[in-house]
Amino acid sequence: MKKVHLRFYEELNDFLPEEKKKVRFEHFFTGRVSVKDMIESLGVPHTEIDLILVNETSVGFDYIVNDNDIISIYPEFESLDISNLQHLRSKPLRSPKFVVDVHLGKLARYLRMLGFDCIYKNAYNNFEIIDISLKEKRTILTKDRSILKNKMVTHGYWVRNDKPERQTIEVINRFDLKKLTKEFSRCLDCNNVLIEEKKENIIDKIPPKVKNYHNEFYRCISCKKIYWRGSHYERMQKLVDKIKTGELKSL
Numbered sequence: 001m002k003k004v005h006l007r008f009y010e011e012l013n014d015f016l017p018e019e020k021k022k023v024r025f026e027h028f029f030t031g032r033v034s035v036k037d038m039i040e041s042l043g044v045p046h047t048e049i050d051l052i053l054v055n056e057t058s059v060g061f062d063y064i065v066n067d068n069d070i071i072s073i074y075p076e077f078e079s080l081d082i083s084n085l086q087h088l089r090s091k092p093l094r095s096p097k098f099v100v101d102v103h104l105g106k107l108a109r110y111l112r113m114l115g116f117d118c119i120y121k122n123a124y125n126n127f128e129i130i131d132i133s134l135k136e137k138r139t140i141l142t143k144d145r146s147i148l149k150n151k152m153v154t155h156g157y158w159v160r161n162d163k164p165e166r167q168t169i170e171v172i173n174r175f176d177l178k179k180l181t182k183e184f185s186r187c188l189d190c191n192n193v194l195i196e197e198k199k200e201n202i203i204d205k206i207p208p209k210v211k212n213y214h215n216e217f218y219r220c221i222s223c224k225k226i227y228w229r230g231s232h233y234e235r236m237q238k239l240v241d242k243i244k245t246g247e248l249k250s251l
């Protein structure tokens with residue numbers, strides 16, 4: 001039996017049981033094990049990790065662990081300069097595009113409401129989600145850690161919160177999307193692009209109450225659904241404004 005000393009930093013602790021959070025702990029193993037497999041066996045997906053130090057030297061995921069190694073595991077650093085160390089996470093994808101798992105349909109709608117390209121179908125299986133992510137260079141948002149442990153996955157994020165509004169804020173903060181929101185640019189139902197529509201063209205398609213209170217309308221170029229700034233939208237907009245001004249860091 002061999003032994004290593006492990007310490008996980010920052011939000012990586014979200015994946016660990018209470019007694020292993022934010023402390024150095026001993027882990028026992030036998031045989032030949034890569035550091036990636038050891039970390040994932042403890043429940044932390046590789047997509048969450050940016051840096052691994054073994055005895056103070058940065059290593060890759062394929063590093064084979066030795067008896068008595070001291071291993072520190074870090075998520076992405078926001079401010080610390082680690083440019084000369086070996087980063088394990090690929091650079092963030094340039095334009096934020098997402099594919100979300102079957103449990104996150106409401107999050108997908110909220111992200112679309114804020115203008116983000118977000119693919120979701122409640123019939124997708126994990127393989128389809130991974131395939132779409134790779135082919136279309138989309139980041140996977142998921143509540144299912146097993147997807148992120150798949151070797152093929154390059155960009156993915158495990159959503160911590162359970163409530164859709166909190167999830168939305170979590171994702172906006174995590175991917176720094178504050179300055180990129182573009183409300184009323186995307187259809188909540190089908191993710192296609194919205195265009196402005198004149199009130200007189202759709203007057204017979206909207207409820208009477210809406211006719212009286214709203215003058216700005218949008219139409220989906222694909223499914224033709226009509227949109228206006230209703231109460232649902234206003235609630236979300238208030239939250240987003242608070243994030244943008246720094247008033248709200250998280251919920």
Ligand SMILES: [Zn+2]
Nearest residue numbers: 187190220223
């Ligand atoms: Zn549509």
